Amino acid sequence: MVQTKFAGSNLHFKPEDILPSVSTDCVIFGLDNGKLKVLLLKRDIEPSRGLWALPGGFVLDFEELEMSAMRTLHDTTGMSNVFMEQVQAFGQVHRFPWRRVITVVYYALIKYRTDDLRAGPDASEINWFEMADLPELVFDHKHILTVTLQHLQNKVRSEPIGFELLPPKFTLTQLQELYEAVLRTTFDTRNFRKKLLKMNLLEQLDETQIGVAHRAARLYRFNPNIYQKLKEKGFTFEL
């Protein structure tokens, strides 16, 4: 049997199906009102009961690594339909205190949501945390988070990633907030817009925001041809 499709919870696997030295861990970044957050679980099992951890678990003998990431995310958080990409393997000798465990890390940047969150049986709590204000994390999960954030930051500087998080028509302020959240910095607005518009990635629309209290801002959308081209060939967004 090979499990190549995610088919919902799989909590009832047999102990002999577990690969004891390989796990997957999931870094789920969410954008909440211009703040970059990450999804964490409070462990209700040993080792390190009471500390916060990334969602994850051991790989099963018959499932692909990607499937393992999706399954463990589902089993521990309730979330499904999160498409993740592999970051790398982390395998420091004593990263897991009981024995040698190599973990393969996957990540996603998604729209912030809480409606389908449900902590699995091994956790006492589940929550989103601001990247700027993290609790104490278990094992090497702080290091994993740091490397994965760096990976995401490189991505948004070289591919139009994250743009999927915006509505189809958006303001330049929304776009700037997305970049500021991911890169955890503040940009000079005039400079940011100038650099961005130079890429020809945006189409200015003859429309402005509706239903806002402040002066309605101009709306933009992505030029799909340029977007696709930049996605394939890459770019450097020096901000």
Added chain:
Amino acid sequence: MVQTKFAGSNLHFKPEDILPSVSTDCVIFGLDNGKLKVLLLKRDIEPSRGLWALPGGFVLDFEELEMSAMRTLHDTTGMSNVFMEQVQAFGQVHRFPWRRVITVVYYALIKYRTDDLRAGPDASEINWFEMADLPELVFDHKHILTVTLQHLQNKVRSEPIGFELLPPKFTLTQLQELYEAVLRTTFDTRNFRKKLLKMNLLEQLDETQIGVAHRAARLYRFNPNIYQKLKEKGFTFEL
């Protein structure tokens, strides 16, 4: 015991030290007269005796993943002092026919050399192969090579990687050959030079080649400040 430094061959480890479900594999690219080659071993053990394979082996319980890659490279090829970077983990369920093995892949792009090559005890032959003319490879090693080459190609388009392979002073032809080898294509010389010089990465020297049969070409070197900046911030070399 934790092995964090590469200390030469370690072929005499005990069977119980082996992590049976995790290996490392090494993709060693070498540039030989403008041709991109990869180092392969002909397996003299089962499974798949007689097929060619990437250098690699099982991870030992007490060694870091990077060390495992360096050790297995040394044990199988004789090479040392090759500094590799992780690509990613490959873990398809049936990639290794006997049982589930996840392999963590490391790679390097080095100057072509044969002086320190010495096939380990599990191989009948060791050789460099042109990427354009590969023999039949074992397991998923063809797939691993494809993904790793893509990884290298993305790198040379976004970081001044590979430039370390050139002599301190070089001609634009040498630089173009390096890019053509890695990206496995041919560039229009005028266009290539124009794009390259626009990056301000090169300093034109008041020197030309010496001891060449043809007309001596102008020599260049890297501007170390721009080089460092591009290494940190990245660039897009659209060729």
